[in-house]
Amino acid sequence: MDIGLERPDEGDLRLPPCRPRSMPAPPQDCWSVLGIVLVLGAMGCIQSISCKAKGIRESISVVDVKASIDPVPTNIDESSSVVLRYRTPHFRASAQVLMPPILKKETWIVGWIQACNHMEFYNYYGEHGMSSWELPDLLEGKIQAISDSDGVNYPWYGNTTETCTIIGPTKKEAKFSVSMNDNFYPSVTWAVPVSESSVAKLTHIHRDQSFTTWLVATNTTTSEMVTLQTIKWRMKLGIEVTPCKPLGQRAKLREPSAQEQPQILNKNEPIPTSALVKPNANDAQVLMWRPTDGPPLVVIPPKYR
Template sequence: MQFYTYSYSTSGYPSGEISFYSQAFLNVQQLQTISTTVDNSMNLMGRLIDKTKRMNVTRTTTTNEKPQQSILPIRILELEAKIENRPTIIDEKSSAVLKYRTPHFRSTATIQFPPLDEGEHWKIGWIQSCTRMDFLNSYGDWGYSSWEFPQLVSGQNPMISDSDGRNYPFYGSKCEVIELHGPFLDYQTIKVLMNDNFYPHITWDIPTSNERLSRLTNVKRHQNFYTWLVAMNVKTGSIIVLKTISWQMNLEINIDSTKSQGSRATLISDPIPIQPEILKQNIRIPTCVLYPPNANNAQILVWHPGCRVGEVSKRPEIVVLPRCMFVLHQNPYYNHYIRHKTHTSIQNKLNGGSSSSSSSSDTKSNASQSTKTKPFCRLIFPPSSPPNSSSIPGNRCCDDMKHILDDHARLAQGVIVR
């Protein structure tokens, strides 16, 4: 029967070849049973050919079936991701804070979207997450401060959303995302843009001081990001990942506090930024990237007194709390951290001399505001309602996004991530 199986697998060949394999089968039988008559042999060959013909019909029927189509034949006509080829700009004009402005990361995609039926609603745009943040500010023997995302430091989540906080899960609300409403009969050509850079404020003096001395000695920053080009079915909540971009920002600044203001800081890292990479294999979007809190609402500033960078402080102090307090309430990693009492004065320093600054460490500028694997599909079940935020004071981000979470859970039993 083993050779018969081989004859079945060649049923797509011409009839002459089928006879050849049938005769070969017959020859094997004759070697096993010498007394077999010619008539019996011919009958056996006839039966084999009949079976082969029947199998031919079966295979033809299967082949003629309509092939399963892909979910959406979305066409990416053009995709570009780059970082400005210029060094980070340092600003020492403020007597309270050191500022720097990094080169811009920009991504552009031109897409042809297929026809839609009546009532269909899709969003095409950019989703971004931060996977790593080392943002360390040294003050010599006094200690160092660190801007942190509690979810990443504690290992609670592998990434954090970098949404604008108003249009989850998308990075922005204007040119970063386009909405399409059916019906339309032809392909629609659309273009989505994204623009990101960093403009932080770092206090010259240690963050727990009410003075304005110059004690800052070094600034290091290393952040990694994933940026996804996606198509979202608004009615079902399904998300199709079209492309994944990986990029990073890495810089280091030395400060000589003995020099006069305006000539203290020097960029010592490579002034030419590392260019983004458009990945050949897409990266999954974890659940934590699709919902609040976003990076700006979750970050905290921690002061490590009397320590050098890399040393563990016995009494770390949280000097800038997150906007979304739920981040700390659900994270026991920070239970032994001291909440510093001069939170307001520190915020005033960070905001000093600039009307465009915010209470976060960064004011992020925005243009509008190798191995092949099988495609993956993962089902994520969002909570039917957001966490109970009424008992958590200052949980503004969760309160503001409550209606979005409710609508998303109502429209989709689950979120399909591709």
Template sequence: MALNNDAIGYDPLTVEEKHKVDLNEIKQRFYDEKRDPFIELIHFQTSIERKPTEIDETSLRVLKYRSPSFIATATFRFPSIHTNECWKVGFIQACDHMVFHNEYGNLGYSSWEFPQLIDRDVSMINDSCGRNYPWYGSKNQVATIQGPIHRPTEYTISMRDLFAPWIPWDIPTYESEQCRLTHVYRHQRFYVWLCAMNCTKNELLIMRTLRWSQTIEISVEPNLNRGIRATLISNSRPDQPIILRRNLLIPSCALQEPSANNAQLLIWRPTEGYPIIVVHPKHRDSATTKYLHQHCQRKPTIK
């Protein structure tokens, strides 16, 4: 992000302290060049790296992979501001679908899940670090512009997202170096919005909307030695993001807690017996409680 000396002040209160946005009351609409301060979008580009998912079998206990990165970059010129208004321009991302299953032969499978999405209590879930809600990140992903600014100023923001999980070779309720993993499947879909937020007026302007997805599928031969067990069987050249011709408003659920990182849980679903929660969600709400009650009513004894 370019530095803007006109916007530098010595007020002891930070911008965030002076302009706290109420996301429950925020007003959304599409950006209008005639009505709003003219934000010149100089460059906007999005892509997914054109390379295959990298598989790493060096660990004794886990299979690792690293997917191609989704990247979005925007360069814009913000006009002069003659008041003390505060603006933020950045990316908001939400996930509307995830299937992430790790199969262990005929023993069962583990599953990373969002209870809110599975039970369709919400249409999307915010995918951010959770520290700078609702923005995807807090550094290069969002620009904060504090008026007054006496000349137009250029900024560049960018975001990057990828999958890099660790998947146990053995079923996740055991701590073993034995390999029983046979198949990995992950399909996830996202929406991303480039937005300008007037923090002073509690208003969110939608500038661009895009969607992207990735499918990762890996076959594992557990009887083979590490280094030659896992094979990528999904497309090695991922589908590219789509910039929508018409912008979409952001569902209110995608602006609220929980974030995806705090909502997700890992469940082991054996072929025989009852599901076991391996990783509990950090966020608990009525949807999560209901889901756990329905799907994990009894906890089996692990032999």
């Protein structure tokens, strides 16, 4: 290792010895010994630097994180003669977070970010065809996931219980909770959506969606982002409909009676860029009509173009 000292020419015997001649010569010349001492000293300095207090991003800790889906079946509502409604059980996530003192004048936001990774949402109308809510970029593989933000507070899922803002400088450690919940409550027309007829033709509903939810801390001053926890969850359902039956007796839940519980991952997954920016899933989705015979038709275009 070069420690920045000039070394004398070993062949120049006119240089004075490093030790008095009465002392025995060391195993190595004095310059090598000096070099070792300086290197060891430098290593000690490096070690002391690494032992200094960690930065804020390494010091944020999650005391407790919970994730669950309510252990109840999907509720079916046939009160309308125009649409069938159903309400799925809620996915719920919560966490307690410890934020160390913020020494600088900067702002941190801690909260939940969610993205949809997969969506199947099909409404079958017997021999006539099916309607389908679709996310084109996700379906075509152009993106890995799409933001499930509320459409206002990107990239956050929401801006009430879902996030907490800490404005520095602060003197004390902050402890707080953030929580979120999500479920589906759609309306599906009894009749074929592209028909002027109001006669019920709906025969089956199939839905299968997967999500990734991240607990994140972001420094809004520097745009630094720290992923604290990653959760994966899925919602599935199947509803069979007998359209010729009287209203209130048509639909029956087939699967599942209880949802799989979410997975809290031991190792965090990276957040795709598409999960942080517009559009969100609600604004990007398209309602298609796919007839048994004939070309598909856009029934409701995306809000975001």
